[in-house]
Amino acid sequence: MSSISTGASTPAISFQDVSKTYVGARGSVHALDNVAFDIQPGEFFGLLGPNGAGKTTLISILAGLARASGGAVKVHGHDVVADYAAARRSLGIVPQELVFDPFFSVREALRIQSGYFGVYDNDAWIDELLENLGLSDKANANMRQLSGGMKRRVLVAQALVHRPPVIVLDEPTAGVDVELRQTLWQFVARLNKQGHTVLLTTHYLEEAEALCGRIAMLKQGKVVALDRTSALLAGTASTMMRFKLDAVLPPDLASKARVTGRIVQIKAHDAKEVEAVLARLHAAGCQPEDLEIGRADLENVFLEIMQGESKPLPLKVEAAA
Template identity: 70%
Template structure:
């Protein structure tokens, strides 16, 4: 049973009607934005998988569907075999997501925020694991600091800690190192690489393609809501050519005829 399964996923955002009469006469999918177009892929347990694409390619929409924040217009998505719609409680217990945006509750300290997050998943007396996560993310000395007092980089570390606090088997990192310092990037990747070696499945989106090339065993590339390339990192580089993943990525995104999807 794969860690993540996406079968024929499409997502259409309805166009905003110009008038009430237009809204009443239009179908929900008429003239809408097709953010995802029949996307199918699987991520096996223990993989470090890269999901790459330019802005607007559909990466965050796909993650939102897996996390239950958006519903696909068609197709099915599963996390560890649990359908994200019909078995949403188990699918969400199996998933930890680090979002792009920095979102936090300004009324709590770091430790209180993590205890609260644990409670969402029915976990009590989770302080030993919270301490371990805080230590590995360089947050131990900030444990009793209010979230409002943290820098942007420290807040992003807390987002990572919140995604890990219930020990999910699948971890999604949506551009986790965007705009952060070198120290956080190094600390984060060391900890995530350790979790991956311990059996956690990692799905990464990033615009730092050197990170994806160094970390990911397989990569899928999205373009216009479609999967245009899916292969191991080494095989993709060999097939497309180029000196590195960034070069291969640019070639694929600029070639309107390219459709290099493999099974």
């Protein structure tokens, strides 16, 4: 596939003071509050936030499935309301939900999807999508016969079948196996290198840390952080202690620890604090195993920002050069 060529002066996606208010019997709910940032052509951009933060609402407005209460959204300069046809041709969206037509084979579904965008004689690209997404042996299988993971691969292929310059992945690896995750990211990373813009929402923060050059974080409909991934990680000077423990942590350590099964993570700012934590563990009769000491990762930064434990980070709306 040839590289995408776009004018760098026009953002691939532009969210301009986007607000969304839902009005119901119990009053108004402000899902989005003046969300404003641009994503430049060729970026791999992450949109993160807890459940209910407004991510899906923002994606729905971008896709034309919901109407903003205020502000505007543009895709390569095309307003998603006033110039919706051009905007949607520029987008390929992989939704969270498994949506499929049970009456067609995989290849037929891709040909039909291609035809929606006026793209015909597209079999060579369809074959390439099937091969890169591990679907070649399922090309003639009915959609009803596929597993959930295979159906998700077809959703990715449908989003890409008209060769959109902007790819939106809304929780694309939720509930899928490791093989699909690796296959998907290898293929999407290759498309990104060819010039495609990628917008990713995910709860797997290790994916966002590895893939995204910039990240925006939403909380209660507002952008609370927006910067390069490296700058977000550098914004915390914390050292993280990670170890396994079978015993119960002392209350003073438990109050500041993150515990996942046997895995314990505790923030320590310097070597003296590391020594103090270890001394407290030993004094309480706790024997940590597989102790690791390293820098905080994106999950730590995310939790600090969402819990209001870190200093407010600058909202750098423009893309870094």
